Amino acid sequence: MQIDLLDTFLDLAETRSFHRTAERLAVTQSTVSARVQALEEAVGSRLFHRSRAGTDLTPEGKRFEPHARALRHEWNEARRRIRIPQGAAQLLRLGIQNDLAALYLGDWVAEFRAAFPETAFYIEPDYSNQMCADLLTGILDFAVMFSPKPHPDLHFESVGEVAYQMISTETAKLADISPDRFVFAHFSPAFEEMHRQLTPELATSPVSVGQSASVVSLLMAMGGSGYVLRKSAAALVASGRFLTVADAPDLRQPVYAAFHIRHRTHPFHRKLTQLVARHFPQG
Template identity: 75%
Template sequence: MQTDLLDTFLDLAETRSFHRTAERMGITQSTVSARLLALETALGVRLFDRSRAGTDLTTEGKRFEPHARSLRHEWNEARRRILVPAGAGHLARLGIQNDLAAIHLGDWVADFRREYPETAFYIEPDYSNQMCADLLTGTLDFAVMFSPKPHPDLHFETLGDVGYRMVSTLTDRLADVRPESFVFAHFSPAFEELHRQTTPQLTTSPVSVGQSGSVVSLLLAMGGTGYVLDQTAQELIAAGRVRTVEEAPVLRQPVYAAMHIRHRITPLHRRLTRIVGRHLARRIKAASPPDSPGHETDAPA
């Protein structure tokens, strides 16, 4: 099956640019045109109109687009369903937000395996945008992420949230934190915006990273201040390696389950969603001393 024809059509439907699609797919514009022509010939209709104003889907192209997405997803899913590891009854491919993997993955997968002992699990830590793309193509079955990317073929559910606490090797007073020794965190667009709103005086930091583990590495190597996952902060504080920065708000990042829309009511996906939600609820309940009223700040969904 020539799925490259579907991939090219769907990318072009998104970019509306032969040049941009060629760049994104690493092929030439002539290849894009040839693939589109082959697909149009097979369907017997014209899918795009090209003019000076740009490239637009025809009426037939708009009708075909949801079918193309479904065909691509079905094909990739079918390929995976036949490539099951020896000894396993099924294979489930899961994505997890990079920042959550180190702390949460072990507990989650242990419960997954208890519930589905005959299922083999392939797990890949990644970022939200890529996981959304992989769910759309059928490369992933289920994902846990920070930033849902709305799409008619994707279904998202809020699972709970995780907290990030500001720690420092230099000071325990927010007033003493300086931008030049601060590591700015951009764990998600929502988190970054909340971070900027609550600590505008620190937005000129010369270093910015997107993983809690990277923040820790930088703080311990260079000294400084930054936000890290609450559990990581507790461990570092207990070991005497950092201090809590008093008066700095604990920032909360929502966590979402994501799946293809056609899987939203299947038993496997419902069960995985409940397991992750239950573990997150336990983590929040077991969190160290509650902050005073108003100390925690909720990140926008």
């Protein structure tokens, strides 16, 4: 199967630009045109209308688009199903938000293995946007993430939330926190917006990072203040080097389980969602 024809069609349906699709797929525009032509010949219909105003799907193209997404997903899933490690009945490819991996991955996988002893696991810490893309194409089976990207082929369920707490090597009072000594966090777009709204005086910090572990590393090396996962905060305060900034608001980040819409009622995916949710308080 020439899966690159479907990849090109779906990318062009999104970008509406032969030039942009060629850039994203790292091919020439002539290659994009040739792939589109080959696919149109294969399905027997014109899929795109190209004009000075841009590139748009024809009515036939619009009808073909959901089938193309399903075909691509089935193809990638089929390829993975025949590459199962010896001794396993199935392979699960799991994505997990980078910020959650260090603190939760061990417990989750232990519970997954206990519940599904004949399943092999391939685990990839990543960011939400990439995990959504990988779920769509069939590269991932299941993901735990911060920022769902709505799509008709994806299913998201809230499994709870994680709390972030402000700690400091210098002070226990929010009023005494200096922006110049603060590490600003952007763990997700929603978290960043909440952070800016609740602590606007700290948004001018010269350092901003996207992982709790990175905040910890910077604070350990340079001192200062910042938000870290509450579990990490407790251990750091217990070490005696850090103080809890008691009057700073806790910031809460929702957590979601995500998988392809065709698996939304599958017992395997339902059980994975339940196991993940056990580790988070509900918002």
